[in-house]
Amino acid sequence: MPSVPSPPPLNSNPAATAFSLDGKSPRTANEPSGPKPSEVAEEPGPSEVEGARLRDELCEAMAAIHQRGWCDGTGGNFSCVLQRQPLLLLMAPSGVDKGKVKPQELIVVDGDGRVCHGSGRASAETLLHLAIVRETAAGAVLHTHSQAGTLLSQWCWERGRKMPALVENPDEDGIAYLEVSDLEMLKGIAGITTHRSAVRIPVLANDQDLGRLSRRAGPNLERAPAGLLIAGHGLYAWGQNLSEARRHLEILEFLLEQRWRQLLLEVLMVRGHGSAPDTEGPGELGR
Amino acid sequence: MPSVPSPPPLNSNPAATAFSLDGKSPRTANEPSGPKPSEVAEEPGPSEVEGARLRDELCEAMAAIHQRGWCDGTGGNFSCVLQRQPLLLLMAPSGVDKGKVKPQELIVVDGDGRVCHGSGRASAETLLHLAIVRETAAGAVLHTHSQAGTLLSQWCWERGRKMPALVENPDEDGIAYLEVSDLEMLKGIAGITTHRSAVRIPVLANDQDLGRLSRRAGPNLERAPAGLLIAGHGLYAWGQNLSEARRHLEILEFLLEQRWRQLLLEVLMVRGHGSAPDTEGPGELGR
């Protein structure tokens, strides 16, 4: 199992970065220098204007997601990449109502998941955000706790455990797949151009050890359809930027809810008529 | 299979039209003339004020439809007829969040589906909007991706494929019908004056070739109840103007969601009691 590569140490010489971490006042070259810059060449970060814009957009996205009922009870977390080298993410602090976060309340975390700017704790799930960003080059990661995401991931994982043929490694490192196919909405996922497609969303067992969970997730992210399910927990969706991540989130949540409705109908159809769905004739259901 | 008649070439002499394509500044007769006007007599288009009003209304309609959860993930598309001869439609560009489009961001497409004003691409589905407008004289076409529309269209099409007696041409050019009857809300569809009615919403197989899909749809549009379903895809609703199209959309989406609930109940009722629904006596369900 490949390990997620260690992130480079955070450059603590702010003078080398062209942006301001709080989105307000830019750092200047006059600030005292700290440890030498890391050996990885640093990209210039976003300008102050872009940083402020990203903060506003992330807060607006979280408010919209909360409005959908997808991050109740302070659940969920949402990140944007502020800078790639070294890696810095913009996120809400842990344990707050994500629907009410103001731009200045966002925190910046580094490639180890440590807070390097702002007040509050970083969520432990930051490690999974970092893994997704590293493996997929995503620019934003959105993690929700929706009804459909929680239910379908649990159902799929439980079913996989009982039916080992469906599970690639039927032990604790196992993975199951929730398949959705033949729907137009699949085309909302980057790279899918026809409804005659099937996506298999990887489903991992939930795990409070986020380092371990991130390492399990890592190898499965590149081929994933911009989404990953954690059983009985929820969905991670991502995209090249916040806009694409939001589109992927809406598409995947739609597909999960649709799959739930399909499941009800499939089970009901099979129930009454053995293995041949829908043979009761047009009389009952033929309208 | 009758072909959809070729649209007349777009009149490229703007001086002949009385309105402004961007809803802002009217064209004047002093602008240089281009190719000769088409042989089809041109109607005067909407005035600048009407054009601006239509833009505002279309954006407001899309925001309301997005609020309903009917066009997530940049799905769906919505058009108004700006001018009939030659045909010009006002639409949102493809691939944008339909809930956030501003009036000035709308595009104008011609009778061939080409963008003739504004930034962005026209959706491939524009061809189906054009077919509906030509066959039904609709003034607006609203295409949604709702949960009920996606599920019921798929279910109906699959059922039709398995039960050829229900399908008129049980091959790829086949069509199925989703029937809804005996509901007061049917009266929201133009021409229906009593609940003792049944509407049959045509259901076509999904197809990424929108030209072919539009040609299949064409012959079925005139007798359709202001709506058409594409299996596993969604609903097209239309009306003489945007207001009527919105009413038809709300009515049809209501009927689809109602049909879904009816289906759950019907299947459950049949399940326990053979062919006689609801004979378990008042004890269990008699309240």
Place this chain on the structure above:
Amino acid sequence: MPSVPSPPPLNSNPAATAFSLDGKSPRTANEPSGPKPSEVAEEPGPSEVEGARLRDELCEAMAAIHQRGWCDGTGGNFSCVLQRQPLLLLMAPSGVDKGKVKPQELIVVDGDGRVCHGSGRASAETLLHLAIVRETAAGAVLHTHSQAGTLLSQWCWERGRKMPALVENPDEDGIAYLEVSDLEMLKGIAGITTHRSAVRIPVLANDQDLGRLSRRAGPNLERAPAGLLIAGHGLYAWGQNLSEARRHLEILEFLLEQRWRQLLLEVLMVRGHGSAPDTEGPGELGR
């Protein structure tokens, strides 16, 4: 079958009324007199201020009801009593989006359902509003087309038709009852003080002849729990004033949606285990 008493002729001498029909300018005693006042003593109507307040409240109520998805596609209608003797109702005109009506767009209808002030047509269902107001002394009547109201009324009526023992007069003048019991929310209905209650909401067959439907409804209104269902159509809820009517509407719609969920559960429970619900032991469902 008792007939609904004929309403007294509208007093067409506006000088005798103390209020203004449009909520704006009061009538004066100088206006020409018309036919003699009816023999029924006239109450003074609401003052101009009260009339304006009522208009605002009714529009706000309709916007909130539309927000709930209870009057889509211009369906539904909502009335307040403006004056009792002679009877005058304030309503939205027929065929408009009830969620967007402005106070000045409301119409006033008389005791025969004729528009006596404002633009637009009165809904045919005005006759049922009038019947409810006369039989129950209601001050407001709210008629919705919700998913649960449409489905449960249809299911209840169909079940009643098949099981004559449940239906008092099992012919076209028949009536069925939807019973809801043992829920705390029942206490939201005036006169109900304990959850150990059962309400029986009368259900009538739908009928496009609203005069006939109103006459059928009449005898059943006094004992009804502030609500009446029309099969496959929806709910009428009422109260002494608009505030109480809104409370009754919310309570009854809650009970209908709850009854739907109960029904799913009841049918599923019976399905698997014969006549003894829920005997599969704690293992499956015992959590």
Place this chain on the structure above:
Amino acid sequence: MPSVPSPPPLNSNPAATAFSLDGKSPRTANEPSGPKPSEVAEEPGPSEVEGARLRDELCEAMAAIHQRGWCDGTGGNFSCVLQRQPLLLLMAPSGVDKGKVKPQELIVVDGDGRVCHGSGRASAETLLHLAIVRETAAGAVLHTHSQAGTLLSQWCWERGRKMPALVENPDEDGIAYLEVSDLEMLKGIAGITTHRSAVRIPVLANDQDLGRLSRRAGPNLERAPAGLLIAGHGLYAWGQNLSEARRHLEILEFLLEQRWRQLLLEVLMVRGHGSAPDTEGPGELGR
């Protein structure tokens, strides 16, 4: 059965309290003295600013809860502790639309449930709020009437009555438990740190005698997961402060709705395949 201790008599000498009950004007020492202060030492109450803030927050919370559809038809009630010794709660008056209460309309009730400031009646359920505050040291109690809370509590209680092994005291003082386990959202409940948990929400029979209901509830509150269900009635959720109470409410309502969906799926799975859920093979449901 231990009784809830009698609350100390309300200190009716306002001069001894440092805050203003209406959140506006502080009481002064010049006001006439009443009975001697109680023997329990009085804590200084919140300052005027804090009192006003609490009023605003409570009204905002109620508006958000009403927006969720969790307190329709004037149902539900919501309290914050204004002062501990002697106990004073801030609440909305009984029988009002909780979504529209303004800060100045809130009432203050004492430890006996009597209104000591403001207009309107205190809900009878105030006694249960007081019991919860006393037993758990909660700073806020939120009581909702949601669809899931009403349905699941009723289902759980009925099931417990039929299956005495599940009920600790299978008589009228009995209690049942709704168990939810293995979900990440459980971590939103204070003290729960892993999804590998199970919470058992106590369910009591509904009772119009709130004194008796509160005494039954008392012994079960300390070990409850910040929530209590009353059968066919709804949920009480609480927390150390309003913010924590809101988080607990959202978490518990999420878990109830999730449990409902799980229940549908469980029952459907068992239905077709005896005691072994989900053995029909991947063909039907294996996606």
